[in-house]
Amino acid sequence: MEEESKYHSGLSFPFYIARSEICVNAAGECIGDGIFAGHDFDAGEHIIAMKRPLVVSLSTERLVDTCANCFAWTEGTSIGSRLYVPEGIKVQTCAGCKRFRYCSKQCQKEAWNRGHKHECKNLRPISNREIPKAVLAAMEILIRQKHGLIRDKDWEMLCRLDTHIDDFKRNGKYAEIELMAMGTSQFSWTQDTFSKDFVAGMYARVLTNSLTLITPTFDPLGIMIDPTLGHINHSCDPNAYIVLDGPEPAIRTLKPINKDEEVYISYIDPTNPYARRQSELKARWSFTCKCTKCQKGATLDEDKWLIRSEKMAQKYKDLADAMIELEDLGDNEANYVGESEDEKRLAAIQWKAFDMYEDEQQTVDPQEAIKKIEDGMRWCYQSGLWPINRQPYAAFRDDIIVNMSSVGNYPIAFAQCAKRYKYILPKLYPEIAHPLRVVQTWQTAMLTLYLASEEGAMGIAQAGVDMSLIAYMLVIEVKFMSRLSHGANSRFAKSVSKKFDEMTAELHAKLGPNAEDLMSNAIPRQRELFMEMGDWLQY
Numbered sequence: 001m002e003e004e005s006k007y008h009s010g011l012s013f014p015f016y017i018a019r020s021e022i023c024v025n026a027a028g029e030c031i032g033d034g035i036f037a038g039h040d041f042d043a044g045e046h047i048i049a050m051k052r053p054l055v056v057s058l059s060t061e062r063l064v065d066t067c068a069n070c071f072a073w074t075e076g077t078s079i080g081s082r083l084y085v086p087e088g089i090k091v092q093t094c095a096g097c098k099r100f101r102y103c104s105k106q107c108q109k110e111a112w113n114r115g116h117k118h119e120c121k122n123l124r125p126i127s128n129r130e131i132p133k134a135v136l137a138a139m140e141i142l143i144r145q146k147h148g149l150i151r152d153k154d155w156e157m158l159c160r161l162d163t164h165i166d167d168f169k170r171n172g173k174y175a176e177i178e179l180m181a182m183g184t185s186q187f188s189w190t191q192d193t194f195s196k197d198f199v200a201g202m203y204a205r206v207l208t209n210s211l212t213l214i215t216p217t218f219d220p221l222g223i224m225i226d227p228t229l230g231h232i233n234h235s236c237d238p239n240a241y242i243v244l245d246g247p248e249p250a251i252r253t254l255k256p257i258n259k260d261e262e263v264y265i266s267y268i269d270p271t272n273p274y275a276r277r278q279s280e281l282k283a284r285w286s287f288t289c290k291c292t293k294c295q296k297g298a299t300l301d302e303d304k305w306l307i308r309s310e311k312m313a314q315k316y317k318d319l320a321d322a323m324i325e326l327e328d329l330g331d332n333e334a335n336y337v338g339e340s341e342d343e344k345r346l347a348a349i350q351w352k353a354f355d356m357y358e359d360e361q362q363t364v365d366p367q368e369a370i371k372k373i374e375d376g377m378r379w380c381y382q383s384g385l386w387p388i389n390r391q392p393y394a395a396f397r398d399d400i401i402v403n404m405s406s407v408g409n410y411p412i413a414f415a416q417c418a419k420r421y422k423y424i425l426p427k428l429y430p431e432i433a434h435p436l437r438v439v440q441t442w443q444t445a446m447l448t449l450y451l452a453s454e455e456g457a458m459g460i461a462q463a464g465v466d467m468s469l470i471a472y473m474l475v476i477e478v479k480f481m482s483r484l485s486h487g488a489n490s491r492f493a494k495s496v497s498k499k500f501d502e503m504t505a506e507l508h509a510k511l512g513p514n515a516e517d518l519m520s521n522a523i524p525r526q527r528e529l530f531m532e533m534g535d536w537l538q539y
Ligand SMILES: [Zn+2]
Pocket: 067, 068, 069, 070, 071, 072, 102, 103, 104, 107
């Protein structure tokens, strides 16, 4: 598709922008526009694909190991990202500003022409200062606009995005916005072009309309601001999502969408309980979500407990009482469970779980993180309150897999993957081609494949288990699903296909002329064995 056509709205185009009714402010008024389907879509199709977002800003930690043009994360620890970032790729620092790094001359040239040539000299004198990513993004927007490097249409749409300035004034955060805007003006040398208020508005727009820049396997790299993507509204029951293929963002459908239906993505983790979702959306984007899920309140799976609050063990009631007395839980709106004394205790127990989760998320050292994650998982498990798929119990499990892998404890990481595959993925992501389900299945496949080569030594082999066949079974699943989740031509789907071909060739060489028959007979049994391989874990 030509780039032009991706931006237009109209009958023959895949989407158009119109007034949305989903976002309602405190006064009950509809705010902002939304993106609507221009024709019918099936699940697993793309609605918009573009060459790159308008502006991207890498997080401070990623500036040192990620190309600022094509977003190749060269030191990516994620099992997925190693696959489509060619081996041996390195990034080199821009000699001028010493801030951005590029993986090739070509990438550097593209960034230079897009606007870095005007920005580089401004950044030079402040090369040793840490500048927040939102400020860097706002600077780039102003500099490029000043030099005529943003198309009128994009600029006009960008300026149509809500600034939420009134909300910032109401919640007392406007002074900080003004301060950051002052820095943005100064560092970008654009005081002569844009007024103080305009810059504050643009900075606020960056804060409230930016989306997370991710790798194809959903590792966060920074933020991106794009006038088209910024118009997509939120739902906790989204029918679409954004996926990146290198620098190219696409909106893909999770469910079928009819012509003239609004397209929604989720700004937050939609698997969180109702009160947490509402409180996060209000705090960050100042709106009350009225999506189909939120209309049902705290009645869905995300909000279920294993037992009623009054059945909670006395030990946990006592712990909750102590917490309520000692800790500053605030009004604890995000953990609201109910009005009774036991429900308030339950809220405190949940507060503690999320507090532990946020703490481990901030922990850089994997050994230390593992300790904190295990404490958190034990808290959820031993309280007897958490279903296995309730947050943050499930999120702890994702993190233990990542951290166990990074310290080389592959057998535990694998067992946790098997447990997640069996009990959690189908619950949290019922759509089989949900991109997170696909990516997490891929992570499992690659761990299994690694263990297949080490089988005996790792002490994982048990009677009849063939790890390489289990890995193959998982890769087949991902190969099929990645066409829907990422698109058949995406780098991710292509690298999965490549892996599949390699594994097929290896298995044929190993099993001989009857390989196909042998495999199709063996795989169902291997699948059964795999499904039990996480069951020995206590939590
Ligand atoms: Zn690059």
